[in-house]
Amino acid sequence: MNNHNELNIMAVVIAATVVNYIIRVTPFLMTSWEKVPLAVRRFLTIMPTAALGALIFPGAFTSLTDTGRPWAALGGLGIAALAAHYSKNLIIPVGAAVLVTWGILQIP
């Protein structure tokens, strides 16, 4: 637990803050998107769909590894998809998924 006694945590935080900000701000400083090639714009339009796929799998399952029931994520994702199909309000699928996941984790 005390491995980091010699490590200056605040120095790590400051350096990480700078690195992170540079990564995030660089694309914001581009002012003209009209000059960006069509292929790049297409890439940026399609990318969110791919990103969401990769954000869900396998994270939804591995986040439940500690509970011993990673498959419980199927219940949460299923009800979220169903609720999102019928409602445009994002809080409904999210609330339903938490309830279902919690319910599955409660089953003895």
Next chain:
Amino acid sequence: MRQNKKPSKKADTTARAENIRDKSPGSGEGNPRDFTRGLKDALPIIFGYFSASIAFGLLARNSSLSLWETQSFSLFTFTGAAQFMALNLINTGVSGPQIVLAYGLLNLRYTLMSAAVAKKVDFTRFIQRLLLAFGVTDENFAVTTSNKGQVSPAYQGAVELGPWIGWNLGTLSGWLFGSILPASLSAAMVASLYALFMALLLPDLKKGMPWILTAASAAGVNTILELFSPLGSGWSFVIAMMSGTILGMILIPATAGTTSDEVEV
């Protein structure tokens, strides 16, 4: 500059009317309704972040970080996965520069996400670019890009500020009281983030098979790389996202995909 080309006053008025119609409901730099709408859209993220960061605060305290050190991570870097990774590295005794390098690598994906967000926002002032660049995350990037058409800086500000507050309140609560929560409840609350992703993905999936394959291929590649390759989750994610997008560019007709509006057709 564009107005110079308009010859008559009538054309100018029409253009202005169109401009207003184009941009509503998402324009005007300080529109309070946009801000409220942004907060509403971000509500699931705020909820999910609050829950996830309770775990961060608790873990940080267990790794003997002080409250201020813990809180600084959340206040200034605001990066879910990377903060957990940093704790892990701190505990295993990795040196400072290596931790910072790992932080940068894991967060390189934000370059692409920031680019997509920057393209969506109608900036009116330079300072907005500097401020709004700070808070782009996987989740609010997904919410912003799910909007049809452009969004206003006020909207984007709310979509970033709300989750940032949630993430920091959760961190604080986790450090102070995290040990009280039952494990099954905190695990289920983290599930809210994935439910949010699913809810955001569903409209894309309804657009047809090429879109389904785009998401599915990224999901498959990421799962295989994360579970069976020595790459860290940062690289796995970037590779999966790139390969899914490239497949999508091949499968999705070129008429769709210049702006999100056209994709909606």
